[in-house]
Amino acid sequence: MIKVTIDDITIQVPEGTTILQAARMIDEQFGATIAPPAMCYYSKLKTTGGYCRTCIVNVEKGSEKDPRPMPKPVASCRTNVMDGMVVRNNTSPEVLEARAGVVEFLLINHPLDCPICDQAGECDLQNLAYENGKEGTRYEFRRREFAPIDIGPYVKLNMNRCILCYRCVKVCEQITPGRVHGVINRGDHSEISTYIENSIENDFSGNVIDVCPVGALTDRTFRFKSRVWYTNPVDANRECEKCCGKVRLWMKGEDVLRVTGRLNRWGETEEFICNTCRFEKKKTADWNIEGPTRISHHSVISQNHYELRKLQLGLRKQIHELDGTKPDLGEGALNPNNEGQVSSKQIKSEGSSHYD
Numbered sequence: 227m228i229k230v231t232i233d234d235i236t237i238q239v240p241e242g243t244t245i246l247q248a249a250r251m252i253d254e255q256f257g258a259t260i261a262p263p264a265m266c267y268y269s270k271l272k273t274t275g276g277y278c279r280t281c282i283v284n285v286e287k288g289s290e291k292d293p294r295p296m297p298k299p300v301a302s303c304r305t306n307v308m309d310g311m312v313v314r315n316n317t318s319p320e321v322l323e324a325r326a327g328v329v330e331f332l333l334i335n336h337p338l339d340c341p342i343c344d345q346a347g348e349c350d351l352q353n354l355a356y357e358n359g360k361e362g363t364r365y366e367f368r369r370r371e372f373a374p375i376d377i378g379p380y381v382k383l384n385m386n387r388c389i390l391c392y393r394c395v396k397v398c399e400q401i402t403p404g405r406v407h408g409v410i411n412r413g414d415h416s417e418i419s420t421y422i423e424n425s426i427e428n429d430f431s432g433n434v435i436d437v438c439p440v441g442a443l444t445d446r447t448f449r450f451k452s453r454v455w456y457t458n459p460v461d462a463n464r465e466c467e468k469c470c471g472k473v474r475l476w477m478k479g480e481d482v483l484r485v486t487g488r489l490n491r492w493g494e495t496e497e498f499i500c501n502t503c504r505f506e507k508k509k510t511a512d513w514n515i516e517g518p519t520r521i522s523h524h525s526v527i528s529q530n531h532y533e534l535r536k537l538q539l540g541l542r543k544q545i546h547e548l549d550g551t552k553p554d555l556g557e558g559a560l561n562p563n564n565e566g567q568v569s570s571k572q573i574k575s576e577g578s579s580h581y582d
């Protein structure tokens with residue numbers, strides 16, 4: 227085991243752990259919220275990460291053996307920890323400034339169409355922009371524009387919103403047989419495309435919807451049916467011969483409006499599910515209902531999320547303005563949703579009040 231300190235919290239982790247994974251371990255063990263945001267890394271898929279740069283951190287001390295700092299911010303999802311390493315994320319004004327620049331780049335081509343986007347309310351880019359971005363843009367040129375297209379019977383691609391994180395490509399490469407889509411062209415002309423108009427038609431293709439951090443790949447069976455915050459998520463299962471059969475149902479009254487995988491606090495699905503469970507089982511009678519979902523990831527469907535987040539960001543700014551002091555990473559101040567600390571009373575309560 228080796229020792230690493232991130233934002234003044236020290237933890238022992240196995241060799242080969244990345245800075246991002248170590249930060250997530252700290253969040254899970256100590257109830258902090260110091261893990262950097264990640265738009266392209268996905269722990270369930272191999273070779274993800276290294277594309278978006280939202281997870282950058284400052285390495286203040288390389289290791290016990292070589293204490294020199296790293297000269298520029300590094301991608302935490304692709305950098306392994308070393309024994310004695312000291313890392314700064316939320317406690318580094320330079321990192322926060324650099325991340326704001328990354329967000330500005332990601333938003334260069336991304337349209338601000340949240341009011342009509344099905345991903346609104348559970349969009350990683352929406353949260354990233356709110357928490358780490360700046361108001362306004364310096365970009366003066368015309369944005370890239372693509373017409374939305376159907377790729378297969380269940381998935382709609384809106385390329386305008388794509389941030390080229392490659393997660394959907396990795397899903398098709400690693401969990402479906404015979405990938406038929408990928409990124410074509412280079413640079414500003416890059417786009418997700420199905421080769422020669424092939425559609426994605428295999429049993430696990432629907433998972434591209436869950437891994438897409440923005441609204442570029444959406445569920446055609448759910449599009450425009452409801453805003454996500456008007457639906458009630460419940461965990462359910464069924465015996466399925468193709469997948470684990472453990473899903474999340476998004477319900478309005480007795481109707482199942484959509485079925486997704488169970489996303490954890492990092493926005494990653496716990497287990498990939500098949501298209502039969504996702505698209506063809508839309509009746510409550512098809513499922514064994516386990517109970518209301520505890521929403522713990524960053525989302526506007528976490529009650530008061532943005533209000534509390536605003537308070538937290540304000541506090542952090544004030545702390546930085548006080549010379550020589552560092553943000554207090556104690557429970558509460560940086561854990562606005564009290565993740566992992568929901569009382570059983572909250573879980574049992576009705577309607578949307580079971581959200582953190």
Ligand code: SF4
Binds near residue numbers: 389439
């Ligand atoms: S479509 Fe979505 S998952 Fe695929 S590369 Fe674009 S943003 Fe990433």
Ligand code: FES
Binds near residue numbers: 266267275303
């Ligand atoms: S999450 Fe690390 S570069 Fe995208």
